[in-house]
Amino acid sequence: MQQIDWDPALETGIDFIDSEHRHIVALANHLLENSSSEAIEAVLNELSGCFASNFTREEDYLQRASLPLAAVAAHVTDHTRLLSEFTEILYRASIDGCGTGEAIWHFLADTVLRHQRDFDIAMRQ
Numbered sequence: 249m250q251q252i253d254w255d256p257a258l259e260t261g262i263d264f265i266d267s268e269h270r271h272i273v274a275l276a277n278h279l280l281e282n283s284s285s286e287a288i289e290a291v292l293n294e295l296s297g298c299f300a301s302n303f304t305r306e307e308d309y310l311q312r313a314s315l316p317l318a319a320v321a322a323h324v325t326d327h328t329r330l331l332s333e334f335t336e337i338l339y340r341a342s343i344d345g346c347g348t349g350e351a352i353w354h355f356l357a358d359t360v361l362r363h364q365r366d367f368d369i370a371m372r373q
C-alpha cells in the first residue's frame with residue numbers, strides 16, 4: 249500500500265464531485281497512517297456516507313446531462329457494482345475487523361479510481 253496522489257486527470261470540473269472524490273482518496277491515505285480497528289470502522293462509516301451521497305448526486309446530475317442513455321446506464325450499473333463490492337467489504341469487516349484495512353485500501357485505490365477514470369470523467373465540463 250502506498251500514498252495515493254490525487255490525479256488532476258480525474259478532475260471533472262464539477263466542484264461537488266471532485267471534492268467528494270478527493271475526500272475518498274484522503275480516506276484511503278488515512279488507512280496508511282492508522283489501520284487500527286477503530287480507524288477502519290471510522291473510514292467504513294465515512295465511506296458509507298460518501299458513496300451514498302456521491303452516487304446519488306452523480307446520478308441526479310447524469311439524469312440532467314446530455315449524455316447518451318447507454319453511457320448513463322453503464323455508469324449507474326457500475327455504481328451498483330461498486331456498492332455490492334463495498335457491501336462485501338463491510339461484511340468482511342464485521343467478521344475480520346482489522347484484517348480488512350488492506351482490502352479497503354485496494355478497493356479505493358484500484359476499483360474506485362478505475363470507476364472515476366472509466367465513468368466519472370465522462371461528466372467533465
Ligand SMILES: [Fe+2]
Pocket residue numbers: 303306323327363367368
Ligand atoms: Fe460515478
